[in-house]
Amino acid sequence: MRSKVIVQLLNVQKTFHPSGVRALRGANLSLEVGSIHALLGANGAGKTTLVRILAGELQPDVGKIFVDGKVVDFRTPKDAMRHGIVLVHQNLSLVDELTVFENLFLGREPRRLFFLDKKKAEDEIGKLCEKLSLVALNKRVADLSMAEKQKVEIARALIFGARVLLLDEPTAYLGGSEEERLFELLVSLKRTGCAILFITHDVDQALKIADRVTVLREGETVLSEETSKLNVQRVIEAMGFRSSEPSSVCAQVGEELLRISDLTLKTGKRLVLDRVSLSVRQGETVGLFGLGNDGQFDLLEVLIGLRNPSSGRIFFQTCDITQLSIRERRRLGIAYVPKDRLKEALNLEGSILENAIVNVYREKPYAKFGLLNWDLLKRYTLDMLKDFEVKTVSVAQPVRTLSGGNLQRLILARELFQRPKLLLACRPTSGLDVRVQDYIAQRLQQLKSYGCALIATNDAEEAFGLCDRILIFSKGKLKRVLHTEGLAEPAVLFSSVGGEA
Ligand SMILES: Nc1ncnc2c1ncn2[C@@H]1O[C@H](COP(=O)(O)OP(=O)(O)OP(=O)(O)O)[C@@H](O)[C@H]1O
Ligand SMILES: [Mg+2]
The missing domain is CATH 3.40.50.300 (P-loop containing nucleotide triphosphate hydrolases)
Structure with a gap:
């Protein structure tokens, strides 16, 4: 026919x-x-x-x-x-x-x-x-x-x-x-x-x-x-890409950077997180995987301070941060990439510059005696854009005129450019073309030399591609741990979701 x-x-x-x-x-x-x-x-x-x-x-x-x-x-x-x-x-x-x-x-x-x-x-x-x-x-x-x-x-x-x-x-x-x-x-x-x-x-x-x-x-x-x-x-x-193998630099695992003990989060009667405990060391990229919204994204919201846990404690480099504000946590070196980037991470009416500097403009040396050093902030933004190959015409361009993938790059660039000790990222490679996905994987490898990352995802390929260890979540509970080394394929994640810890 x-x-x-x-x-x-x-x-x-x-x-x-x-x-x-x-x-x-x-x-x-x-x-x-x-x-x-x-x-x-x-x-x-x-x-x-x-x-x-x-x-x-x-x-x-x-x-x-x-x-x-x-x-x-x-x-x-x-x-x-x-x-x-x-x-x-x-x-x-x-x-x-x-x-x-x-x-x-x-x-x-x-x-x-x-x-x-x-x-x-x-x-x-x-x-x-x-x-x-x-x-x-x-x-x-x-x-x-x-x-x-x-x-x-x-x-x-x-x-x-x-x-x-x-x-x-x-x-x-x-x-x-x-x-x-x-x-x-x-x-x-x-x-x-x-x-x-x-x-x-x-x-x-x-x-x-x-x-x-x-x-x-x-x-x-x-x-x-x-x-x-x-x-x-x-x-x-x-x-226009050449297919490449992701680099695999072996990083040494160092001191414990993050420890969560018995963290519980309730909204109304629903248990969003049920007594979650885990520890992440410098040099590790740890995945939090669930098939849907199984608490993995909520956990990152709690860790950056957007939501208060109902009970349990969070330690960062031995310091109890459970009661700290988002800004205080960021100052300690914690970065965050939210799931719904357009709504939560960007001011769509603002320029690229305004969006690029949100984490730093109130800090020294960019702000002194209440005055902003715009030259320095512009330099900072240009360096960041160059480093992450965000394609722009000028930093004054409204951020909403960037393509979807370039917006994602800008958000990741903003968080990684500050060399965080702990990166909390929801679905970091979604919406990125394969070349940039490889690039993000490389940046996460580099991060290992001074920090660690927690990646919340419902995409098995992403969890496998980026993480050394994957914690499987189901309905707010941490079910089991999978080490990705030696595992043949992401499909095992699906079969492991149903199992008990
Ligand atoms: N409203 C706009 N004003 C100015 N430039 C724009 C606008 N929309 C898109 N562009 C530019 O046009 C080019 C193509 O953008 P488009 O959004 O079509 O890309 P895309 O293929 O969908 O990319 P992605 O995979 O990142 O979503 C980009 O350089 C983008 O910055
Ligand atoms: Mg697009």
Whole structure:
């Protein structure tokens, strides 16, 4: 059977002003009915810009978009939606304070939606929610997991009658089993005739799930091919990378830097952390792994001082820090990378400079007698950006104009640049292209010579790739410890979650 192209992008170009960044300089892409298409490329290659153009959020300077063979001119997302094209954002766009139900209809007039037959529409929404296992329609979005939020976004798109679904890094915050469920859902949508385009940095994942792969490099389509004709090597090379083995410098393990004893955290009646004890020594990178939100991320929030434990104590270099403020802990050399970076780690209205200096601007020598030394702060920022290869035009540029991966790099750079003794990081490599993932792994190796790291994750590959020792969490309890050396593959993490300590 001949495949049917539903959407086509031809020689699309886009430059952002006033910076003059050429995000797209010749992008081509065809999406077919009933198929899954993966879009890959290094951080800043133009992937998000491309899908935003397809979704009517941005207009191309040059080039054409065809839908069902006819040229279209999308001025707004509504124009794209009228053709059934909907974008699920890299940073989900739901309103936390509203319920799932309210979010499903946000910004849409129920009259339009129900104009045919209200009863029938309600039945269909019921069926859809069942299919997506969206049961808690009355729950506040703030109380949902990342995977659940994503489902709400997808449901929103489908309720509107999407036949082309664009997903910008849908797996960036998902754990292994959540990821699998998302892909099952995408495959079932494909069977109903949807065309699905998803952006990812994971080449294996793209080759496994997608029917076709397109690679963007510096704004140009350099590869577009059926997955059956591709292999990992070819895709990585098209992205402009050489595949490399991660370096394995053996660091000596030194004195104990962190000790936690009997830490318990309760929210309401729920036990988020249940008598967790552990110790980390200088030279170690320790993973905290759970399949979903099993307390591993909450533990890091407690360690940096964002939340108070219900009981238990935290010692850092023999000093009891349980009662210290975040600033006091940071001064001791503890750094933190939160899970939801855009909401918790950045001031999106601020410049790159303002975001880069948040941890230091109140400290000497950057502040003296209440005055800030802007020259020094600028120098500090430029050195940091250079060191971590954050691509920018100027430090005064608004931080929100950086690509998703460059934002991640900026946050990691800000934390690592200060040479912390203890790095607390949630999902540090998610959203980064493979080259930067390797680079972060190298930086963690360097950190070992003077400090240690705790990595909270629900991604088995990440835990395996970065950590020497992985502590398995399940429902707030520390279940067991795995030493990664000599273990064949990340899959053992899944099987070990169910076991007892
Ligand atoms: N609104 C904007 N204003 C100015 N520059 C922008 C804007 N959006 C993106 N850019 C720039 O365009 C280039 C491409 O960005 P884009 O977000 O499309 O990359 P990406 O491939 O999605 O990268 P990542 O993998 O890091 O998410 C980057 O250099 C980015 O800084
Ligand atoms: Mg992006």
